[in-house]
Amino acid sequence: MMADSNSCIFCQILSGAEPASTVYRDRLCVAFMDIQPVNPGHVLVIPNEHATHLEDLKEKTGGHLFRIAMRIAAAIRKCGVQCEGVNIFLADGEAAMQVVPHVHLHVVPRFRGDRLRIQVRDELSRKPARFELDQLAENIRECL
Numbered sequence: 404m405m406a407d408s409n410s411c412i413f414c415q416i417l418s419g420a421e422p423a424s425t426v427y428r429d430r431l432c433v434a435f436m437d438i439q440p441v442n443p444g445h446v447l448v449i450p451n452e453h454a455t456h457l458e459d460l461k462e463k464t465g466g467h468l469f470r471i472a473m474r475i476a477a478a479i480r481k482c483g484v485q486c487e488g489v490n491i492f493l494a495d496g497e498a499a500m501q502v503v504p505h506v507h508l509h510v511v512p513r514f515r516g517d518r519l520r521i522q523v524r525d526e527l528s529r530k531p532a533r534f535e536l537d538q539l540a541e542n543i544r545e546c547l
Contacts, residue, residue, distance in 0.1 A: 413505040431467045441519045444484035444512040448472045454506045457495045472508045486512035
């Protein structure tokens with residue numbers, strides 16, 4: 404289900420109704436500073452067209468978002484902010500921790516001792532049997 408783009412904070416930023424500290428803009432996307440950054444230099448890359456979920460996004464635009472995120476990640480490493488690595492993160496849906504219902508990539512500079520923690524429970528380290536993986540692969544393949 405697509406959210407109403409009139410109530411979407413990112414669409415309001417795109418229209419100029421809300422402010423943003425813009426890093427990059429072109430005909431397909433815009434990148435701007437996150438107002439609640441994980442670390443200094445945290446940038447969001449969003450499509451200019453409203454898309455709530457990945458399935459709502461044109462493939463060409465999705466590829467372009469990632470290319471721009473890669474360029475921004477490289478720029479972050481060069482610009483002087485503390486950065487020993489970079490995470491590029493996308494949450495698709497509430498269960499995946501998507502807060503704003505508009506597709507967006509987080510480009511987050513990382514360094515030892517920063518505040519971001521990605522925790523994996525011990526039970527997630529279980530290796531499934533090959534037949535389970537094969538069955539899941541088949542199910543996904545059939546839905547492509």
